[in-house]
Amino acid sequence: MFRYILIFFLFFGLVAEIYTYIAVRTVIKTKWIQWAYLAVSLIILAYIIYSFVTFDRSHGQTKRSLFTVALLLLTLLPKMIITIILLGEDIVRIIAGGINLITKGREGGFLPERRKFVSLTAMGLAAIPFLSLLYGIAKGKYNFKVRKKTLTFTDLPDNFDGFIITQISDVHSGSLDNAEKIEYAINLINEQNADLILFTGDIVNTYAEEMHPWIDAFNKIENAPYGKFSVLGNHDYGEYAEWPSQAAKDKNFEAIKALYGRIGFKLLLNENVKIKKKGQEIALAGVENWGLNFKKAGDLEKASEGLTPGDFKVLMSHDPSHWNSVVKNSPHNYHLTLSGHTHGMQFGIEVPPYIKWSPVQYIYKQWAGLYEHLGRYIYVNRGFGFHGYGGRTGIWPEITVITLKKG
Template structure:
């Protein structure tokens, strides 16, 4: 860490301590974490078949259930997602915060099972899913809930003889991601969505025929201060923290979801939780 970065972090931390006092503390602890933002984005490409025009994809990420995010809150989230009438539902990792201490019960399966999408529900591992001996437990829960795991593999989503590709890699931090294996035998001419928990993996994705990478992991920084921005993001979420990113000499677009829950600290400040709603649009050449 260089001197400038260090001073920035110190100043930011001091401002955070001051700012998170009194009413601001209450807002960051009790109010903003419940202010779900529904972010709408349009994905346009000549590679999207006409039959997929207005196809709706909902992404949610980083619920971190058990760390100041309850089953009741998850149930409300599922209702909100279903209200969007999605064609496809994607979860980009970190279901519970600490799998080894979480009190697993069938209620979680029942609630996640209520999510409905005609073209399926898919998910990938996040670092918290692999951590704490959670790999098998989380996989079983998601499977029982009707979700299909994408772990270094891809599927074709087909509608009336039109296809797009949905791919997913294993977690970067605690798994064994292999994008070459993931896209093996995939048609590079088909519109391709990649699920990758850690957003900084996009620096590798640019070398592959991927149109859009959807990520989470960063929580958008959780606490952001005016003129300073985020104070901290985890490893592999330091180059791309939130929002939309494009890359020179590449057709790749990266979207970083701020996630739903919190971790490490139970605060959100100027960084509301969010879900993404992507609407596909077929373009003519």
């Protein structure tokens, strides 16, 4: 499968490279600049191919793989735009050439010359994703945003009116590389003065040791009055690497589960706890990862044991496809589900309240922010860290603050 993907990208990359070179040659007539462009492009292409071919799955994602994917996007997406525009120009040129051939014969020539204006326009439009991705890599991945929502429920216990929940998700500690920015984000978490702090999974990319340099930093998340709780995400199971033995994989999994405790979070493994305040209580349940296209270790029935229809219930479930497929229609009637997982694909456009778009919306119906079904809600956190692509463009890292109100 990997070979076919690589062949596809090579073919598409070759077509995009040809059209981009045509645009450069049309706009810039200086030969040495044209040759310099070709040389740089070939070096980048060779590096990307080499990195993909020599990728060692036993090590999972590395800083090098993050850089390679970022470099691929930086070069491919702008060239895709140039290719689409120049391909459109070629279609127009062919139609015009056909008309010339019919009306003027061979003397009129066939294809009109390329217009410099079209190539300039293509290169100008291609600069938009290029600069956006560049910003996402340099700054965007740590452009933390605190997003606040107030949710009103008629059956919320009176003593929980104004109760504040802060949520983080998808830390992906193996990708983090800036201690100062992480300290800033943790200060933002502490500034929310939450009653309850929840972490909805993916503390690492693959290996427990990825979190070791960051344990002291995340231990600075202050204890909330009603506790700090967490669940596992799909990356916490070590599924995305090749292991020398099952025993090694199991040992890593146990170490990852222990990490949550080492930073002060109580890990809920298909279980629930009661959060009590002045003689009243709400239920907090946490399931292991359950994803429509990922590991299905979550057991909602087990996590709901001992709960009654009259309980006010909050659920932590890493993958929002669990809510869409199971939770929202469950007779257990969870009032609020908190998820993460999608990262908003770390790429998109958000201009509240007018525009909210990312390619990930074609995969997940609930992919970022708040969604409602028959009076029950899910909030999908856009993620604290980053994975795959070493940046964020338009979809910024998030700290969620939800205030519960009595309706």
